[in-house]
Amino acid sequence: MLQITLIFLAGGLGCLLRYGIAGWAQRFGNGVFPTGTLAVNIIGCVAIGFLAALFSGPTIIREEYRVAILVGLLGGFTTFSTFGHETLSLTNDGRFAMAGLNLLLSNSLGLGAAWLGARIGSTLSS
Numbered sequence: 001m002l003q004i005t006l007i008f009l010a011g012g013l014g015c016l017l018r019y020g021i022a023g024w025a026q027r028f029g030n031g032v033f034p035t036g037t038l039a040v041n042i043i044g045c046v047a048i049g050f051l052a053a054l055f056s057g058p059t060i061i062r063e064e065y066r067v068a069i070l071v072g073l074l075g076g077f078t079t080f081s082t083f084g085h086e087t088l089s090l091t092n093d094g095r096f097a098m099a100g101l102n103l104l105l106s107n108s109l110g111l112g113a114a115w116l117g118a119r120i121g122s123t124l125s126s
Contacts, residue, residue: 006068007075014076044081048074052085 021043022036029035048070055066074081083106090099 003064003067006064007072010068010072011076014073014078017073018077040078041080041084044074044078045084047077048081048085049088 018040022040024036025039026034026036051069051074055061055070070082083102087099087102090096090102
C-alpha cells in the first residue's frame with residue numbers, strides 16, 4: 001500500500017512540475033512550436049537516464065521509492081522519458097530491431113491513435 005501511495009503522490013507532483021515547466025518554456029516558443037512539451041520531454045529523458053543508472057549502481061534506495069520516482073514522478077512528468085529509456089535499453093542490449101520497432105510503432109501508432117481519437121471526438125461533437 002505504501003508503494004501505491006508513493007506513486008500516487010509522486011505522480012501528482014510530476015504533473016504539477018510538467019504544467020509549470022512546460023508553461024514557462026512555452027513562452028520562449030511564441031506559440032508556433034511546442035517548446036514546452038519538447039523541454040519537458042528532454043528533461044524527463046535526462047532525468048530517467050540519470051536516475052535509472054544511479055539506482056542500478058551502489059546507491060541504495062528502497063524499491064518503493066525507486067518506483068515512486070521512476071514511475072510516479074517521471075510518469076506524471078512525461079511518459080516520453082520511459083519510452084526513451086526503454087528504447088535505449090533495447091539498443092544497449094543489442095536488440096536494435098526491437099528498438100527500431102519500438103520507435104516506429106510508438107510514433108506511427110501514437111500519431112494514428114491521436115488522429116483517430118480526434119476524428120471520433122469531432123464526429124461525436126457535431
